[in-house]
Amino acid sequence: MTSSLPPSRPLDVVVLAAGAGTRMKSTLPKMLHQVCGRPMVAWAVKVAQALEARDIVVVTGHGAEQVEAALGGMGLQFVRQHEQLGTGHAFLLAAQKLRGGADVLVLYGDSPMIRPETLQAMRAEHQGAGNALTVLTSQLSDATGYGRIVRGKQGDLERIVEQKAATPTELSITEFNSGVYLMDERAGTLAGRIGNDNPAKEYYLTDLVQLYRQEGARVAAFNISDPSEVMGANDRVQLAELETLMRRRINEGHMRAGVTLQDPATTLIESDVQIARDVVLEQGVVLRGNTSVQTGVRVGAYSVVTDSQLAQEVTIKSHSVLEGAVVGEGSTVGPFARLRPGAVLAEEVHVGNFVEVKNTQLARGVKAGHLAYLGDASIGQESNIGAGTITANFDGLEKHRTTIGAGAFIGSNTTLIAPVTVADGGFVAGGSAINQDVPAGSLAVARAQQRNIARWAVNYWRKHSADKLSQRLPWLSAWLSKQE
Ligand code: UD1
Ligand code: CA
Numbered sequence: 001m002t003s004s005l006p007p008s009r010p011l012d013v014v015v016l017a018a019g020a021g022t023r024m025k026s027t028l029p030k031m032l033h034q035v036c037g038r039p040m041v042a043w044a045v046k047v048a049q050a051l052e053a054r055d056i057v058v059v060t061g062h063g064a065e066q067v068e069a070a071l072g073g074m075g076l077q078f079v080r081q082h083e084q085l086g087t088g089h090a091f092l093l094a095a096q097k098l099r100g101g102a103d104v105l106v107l108y109g110d111s112p113m114i115r116p117e118t119l120q121a122m123r124a125e126h127q128g129a130g131n132a133l134t135v136l137t138s139q140l141s142d143a144t145g146y147g148r149i150v151r152g153k154q155g156d157l158e159r160i161v162e163q164k165a166a167t168p169t170e171l172s173i174t175e176f177n178s179g180v181y182l183m184d185e186r187a188g189t190l191a192g193r194i195g196n197d198n199p200a201k202e203y204y205l206t207d208l209v210q211l212y213r214q215e216g217a218r219v220a221a222f223n224i225s226d227p228s229e230v231m232g233a234n235d236r237v238q239l240a241e242l243e244t245l246m247r248r249r250i251n252e253g254h255m256r257a258g259v260t261l262q263d264p265a266t267t268l269i270e271s272d273v274q275i276a277r278d279v280v281l282e283q284g285v286v287l288r289g290n291t292s293v294q295t296g297v298r299v300g301a302y303s304v305v306t307d308s309q310l311a312q313e314v315t316i317k318s319h320s321v322l323e324g325a326v327v328g329e330g331s332t333v334g335p336f337a338r339l340r341p342g343a344v345l346a347e348e349v350h351v352g353n354f355v356e357v358k359n360t361q362l363a364r365g366v367k368a369g370h371l372a373y374l375g376d377a378s379i380g381q382e383s384n385i386g387a388g389t390i391t392a393n394f395d396g397l398e399k400h401r402t403t404i405g406a407g408a409f410i411g412s413n414t415t416l417i418a419p420v421t422v423a424d425g426g427f428v429a430g431g432s433a434i435n436q437d438v439p440a441g442s443l444a445v446a447r448a449q450q451r452n453i454a455r456w457a458v459n460y461w462r463k464h465s466a467d468k469l470s471q472r473l474p475w476l477s478a479w480l481s482k483q484e
Contacts, residue, residue, distance in 0.1 A: 008127065010102040013048035014094040016179075017041045017109025018061025018081040023235040029063025031109040032070055033239055036246045037270030037288055039070050040233065043112030046271075049074075050116035051123075054102055057094040058109070067109075086202030087179070088194035095188030103127075104188075106181040106205070111232040113245060114180065118229060122222040126182045132217030133187075133208060135160070136180035138227040146176035147206050149221055157221045158213075160206035164199040175223065177206060178230035182222075186215070246271075282318065300334060308339070311347075325357075328364070346381070360391075363406065375399075376418065380406030386430060388413035405440065458483050 021030025031041035038046070041058070048056045056074075060067045061081040068078050079093045091106060098104060103123070107114065118136075126134040135157060137149050145163055148170050152158040160177045161170050181187075190211040194203050212219045224230070233239040250271065251264045258277030261267045266284045269275070273287045276295040281287070285299045289307040293299070297310045300318035308322045311329040316322070320334035324341030327333060331349040342359030345351065349362045352369035360377040368374060368385035376393040378401070379385065389410050391402040400418035404410065408422050411430030422428060423440035432446035461469065461480055470477040 010054040012055045012102040013053040013105045015044045015058045020062040040112045041109035044107045057097045059090045087205035088203030092191040104183045132184045133212045133219040134182045136178040137221045139174040143176040148173040149175040377402040379404045383408040386412035392417045
């Protein structure tokens, strides 16, 4: 591969994204269908940004408002193509926004696989060879649907012929036009000369090949061996293929950077997730959104982690679901735990199975091992939350907070009726319903006092017929016969 030259001119990028995508059979604009958690059109924009593009102009049309909204805040310019009259027409609209004095790169909004490295190599060759127009091409044994690359006797790029206009011989050409072009600043002016005199009555951007040649300018193809890099999604079958390819690319990137994926084929890591070295992801793990994972973390099988931060040496056991959570160093979560937005676990916290945590801070060393709901609460360090503890945070109209100090012990099956406070070192007897504050160091018992009624059970059992009892419960029957 050619080493990249220092770019002598700035680069402007035009993203064509006005197409309808009827074959997606969707109310969502095609460009907004996601690949590994990012709308397809945003992949093209990210690539343009990776190339340090000066201006990025996105041509929108179908679902323009939605597409533009999805790309908001990325520093882009938009131009609307109200009628999709062809790629040449779309580009011409964008060209009116270009300031000139730059190379112009054309990308499609529905081809997310293209890598910045490939485009850098293409640009290096474009500049090194003094091309006016470089067309990115690849090959497929059956290139049906694509424009075919017609080369002259010297192997030079002569023209691009569209499927509908191609002769049988041209249809057998395996080299196809990806739709990615790098051009000099004449592109906008030349695009103004594109007509629609062709079988489809469309304005073909591919006509630029001849228009540049008529100028006596140098045009060339930049061929890449892997056609999947310029694969688009016309329907949901192809969308799934892109998802698989992109997932593999992302996963391989993480593996090469020191992350262990026990079963990469079942691991889904969205594009913006950050993972440090020496992290282990077991099979079926899904990491989404703005999740970050620090070194030494292990995420157990079939856990789904969205928009969450996992600090060093955290263990997430299998089948846990985290969203908008922060998990501090050395903490363990799960199996079957659920951390919802605002769950903030400090260091060395343990949240065990069937525990749900929402909008709650757990200080260092807190343990909530089993079957609890902790919502709108703060829990001081080293407190123990017994199995079945529930913060009753909702009174039917409003949410209220539960405050538990440090070193508190909440017995099993306690209901904490918020707003309520258990102060430092407070003790709550199991089975209590607590609706008054518990002072520091006190024991709260809030349940009916136990009574033991002598011989009640003996009398109860004796009311049953002896036959039935001895048949069904022989031990009990024998025991009863020995009682007075
Ligand atoms: C085009 C190329 C073809 C190439 C193929 C690669 C032309 C004439 N043909 O085919 O040589 O092999 O791409 O995929 O350019 N778009 C607009 N406005 C329009 C038309 C298209 O914004 O009026 C956008 C689409 O949203 C899409 C891209 O341009 O992102 C390509 O459009 P598409 O219709 O898929 O291209 P083809 O004409 O099939
Ligand atoms: Ca197409």
